[in-house]
Amino acid sequence: PKQMNQNAQTMYGKLRMHQQSGSYSPLTFLYAVSILAQISNDSSIQELRQVVKFDNKQLLCQVANITNDKQASIVANMFSRRIGQISSAFMSQMMSDYNFTPEALISAQQVNQWCSRHTNNKIPELVNDISDIETIILSAFHFRDEFEKKFQKELTHEDIFHGLTKSQKQFMAQTDLFDFAKTKQFTAVKMSFRDSKMQQIFAIPTKMEEIDIDEVVNANFQRKKVELKIPKTKIENTLRLKSILQELGVKKIFVNINAQESLGSVLQVGEIIQKNFIDTNEEGTEAASVTGVIFGKSAALAEEAEVFIANVPFVSLLVYDQQVVMVNSIVE
Structure with missing residues (x-):
């Protein structure tokens, strides 16, 4: 599986997204981790690379x-109290590979304004206090576009969603030609956007906990007439990923990283936070994600229509070039 799909699958299971609605972005997580992996090649970073497998060039x-x-946009930055200790070689690498120059960490407002600016104000706050923060790596993703085939607002209606509990939701509806796939494991429909190569896949798995994300992305989609019925969804969530990464076997970066050559000090990762936003309505989809790696202070239409009615738990995937950039679980 491609690396973002593989990471999405791993974290989907660990985040128990089959038990609660939520979003996770392998894109902003891996981009932030990619920068983290450049600050050292000590045993802590080697352990990180072994567990969170990714090909940096790819x-x-x-x-x-x-x-x-x-x-769509994906950007990164680093704010540090020790800006004067960062080596010129590391500064040059960040500009050449990641298109940013590390900045001095001054305030929480500074960090939050950066997050807000790069997510169309959808993620206005990541931190509320920087007193214990030595350095922070940030990656931010934003996407907004209209569906190639929009839903008519007058056809949107209230109906029952059979999730963990029954609830009333506003369902969008249309019948048209869409890319459609059906296997023993899932039924899926793919929607395209007007001006972007991004695609959104809606998948109803036989069992939410057993969905194979890479199989969904690479399914044999065929153009068919589909009677489509999907609830309007808006998800905002915050994920703290430290404990999950520790479960997976990433431990040493939370103790210390020898970053003397790059950042001029020994640091430890205190937490990795991800905030996500996605809003899908009749017009299209807007999505945003920010991942922050927070370092603490020095430490050692003629055919019969197929039917796709998402009134039971389902997964929606934002996919770019067959790679998942955001996985969203709707179970309630």
Whole structure:
């Protein structure tokens, strides 16, 4: 599986997204981790690379492709109290590979304004206090576009969603030609956007906990007439990823990282936070994600229509060039 799909699958299970609605972005997580991996090559970073498997060259190529899409953006930055101790070689590498120059960490407002600016104000706050923060790596993703085939607002209606509990939701509806796939494991429909290569896949799995994300992305989709019924969804969530990474076997970066050559000090990662936003309505989808790696202070139409009615728990995937940039679980 491609690296973002593989990471999405791993974290989907660990975050128990089959038990609660939520969003996770492998794109902003891996981009932030990619920068983290450049600050040292000590045993802590080697352990990180062994557990969170990613090909840095492939990742940077994928980021470059997304950056060239006029409806999507992925950017990064680093703010540090020790800006004067950062080596010129590291500064040059960040500019050449990640297109930013580390800045002095001054305030929480500074960090939050950066997050807000790069997510169309959808993620206005990541931190509320920087007193215990020595350095922070940030990666931010934003996407907004209209569906190629929009839903008519007058057809939107209230109906029952059979999730963990029954609830009333506003369902969008249309019947048209869409890319459609059906296997023993899932039923899926793919929607395209007007001005972007991004696609959104809606998948109803036989069992939410057993969905294979890479199989969904690479399913044999065929153009069919589909009676489509999907609830309007808006998700905002915050993920603290330290405990999950520790479960997976990433431990040493939370103790210490020898970053003397790059950042001029020994640091430890205190937490990795991700905030996500996605809003899908009749017009299209807007999505945003920020991942922050927070370092603490020095430490050692003629055919019969197929039917896709998402009134039971389902997954929606934002996919760019067959790679998942955000996985969203709707179970309630």
